[in-house]
Amino acid sequence: MKKLIIIITIILSFLLITGCRKEEEKKKEPIKNNSNYNSLVLYFSATGTTKKVAKKIAIVTQSDIIEIIPTEKYKDEDLNYNSDCRANREQNNPKARPPIKNTIDISQYDVIYLGYPIWWGTNPKIILTLLDTYDFSNKIIIPFCTSGSTDINGSVNDLRKYNPKLTILTGRRFTTDVTTKEILEFTDKELNTMKVKINDVEYEMTLENNDTVKELMNYVPFKGTMQELNGNEKYLYLDKSFKTNSTNPKRINKGDVMFYGDNCLVLFYESFDTTYSYTKLGHIDNLPNLGNDSISIEFIR
Ligand SMILES: Cc1cc2nc3c(=O)[nH]c(=O)nc-3n(C[C@H](O)[C@H](O)[C@H](O)COP(=O)(O)O)c2cc1C
Numbered sequence: 001m002k003k004l005i006i007i008i009t010i011i012l013s014f015l016l017i018t019g020c021r022k023e024e025e026k027k028k029e030p031i032k033n034n035s036n037y038n039s040l041v042l043y044f045s046a047t048g049t050t051k052k053v054a055k056k057i058a059i060v061t062q063s064d065i066i067e068i069i070p071t072e073k074y075k076d077e078d079l080n081y082n083s084d085c086r087a088n089r090e091q092n093n094p095k096a097r098p099p100i101k102n103t104i105d106i107s108q109y110d111v112i113y114l115g116y117p118i119w120w121g122t123n124p125k126i127i128l129t130l131l132d133t134y135d136f137s138n139k140i141i142i143p144f145c146t147s148g149s150t151d152i153n154g155s156v157n158d159l160r161k162y163n164p165k166l167t168i169l170t171g172r173r174f175t176t177d178v179t180t181k182e183i184l185e186f187t188d189k190e191l192n193t194m195k196v197k198i199n200d201v202e203y204e205m206t207l208e209n210n211d212t213v214k215e216l217m218n219y220v221p222f223k224g225t226m227q228e229l230n231g232n233e234k235y236l237y238l239d240k241s242f243k244t245n246s247t248n249p250k251r252i253n254k255g256d257v258m259f260y261g262d263n264c265l266v267l268f269y270e271s272f273d274t275t276y277s278y279t280k281l282g283h284i285d286n287l288p289n290l291g292n293d294s295i296s297i298e299f300i301r
Helices: 002-028 049-061 086-092 126-133 153-162 180-192 211-219
Strands: 039-043 064-067 111-117 140-146 193-198 201-207 222-229 233-237 256-260 264-268 279-284 295-300
Touching: 039 049, 049 064, 049 111, 049 140, 049 180, 111 126, 126 153, 140 153, 140 180, 140 211, 180 193, 180 201, 211 279, 233 295
Parallel strands: 039 064, 039 111, 111 140
Antiparallel strands: 193 201, 193 295, 201 279, 222 233, 222 295, 233 264, 256 264, 256 279
């Protein structure tokens, strides 16, 4: 009897230890990048706050990281915003474009996480030097900032106005204690979802991860009228041909958003089997039956 108790105790201890180890292994799993994009964290930081956030974003998103270094370093007196300091003079001068010391190669990246501190409600002028110097067309720019309290929206609007051709996503303000979870949620929302307004009701489209979607991100924002077809779909021919890769999905699901050919955008509001080929762009959950009429559609950044 004693022997049996000892054997049972040994077996139970073994199970407990291996169980705990599995939990430990789970916790130690490396963080997975939530996109297939080749990404770069590119940031300017005068006093090191944005730099800390930039480093965290680079680790979590498995991105390369490059600092935008001003030719003339900002000294303490240049940043004393209660005086007529250099930073204030630059921010007040629409023509100021402080030169950048280092050469930056952005050619190999699809996504640029662009970081900066907020100066007087907007981006430091050196960010405009950056946009003037390098070609950001066909890049997806995801801005982030640090600040005393001001959010990122004003600076994002200013950057979009400065060059309306650029794809600049919503962006977010972070503090240096930002967590891995917050960064992953942020990048997931930015890269894997898109807002779509149908008859003025806003929906979230979950995006596929393919080259056509990358191209679509650079085409947004746009709006138009989609025509009715067959009691199950709405379609709209866009004014640009996309690089597509059509396959037969066999089954169409209500809420699927696809390209038919290289420029016909199709939104399905019924599920059915199909023999046609499409390039899938994404999916909208909770899409209602859209009825027999044409609909207004707007893709928003
Ligand atoms: C010239 C100047 C203007 C600033 N303007 C603002 C502002 O409008 N709103 C705000 O919340 N913080 C403002 N700040 C604070 C910075 O945004 C904040 O300290 C930032 O985290 C610094 O980042 P860094 O260390 O990467 O340079 C300003 C700082 C300076 C130097």
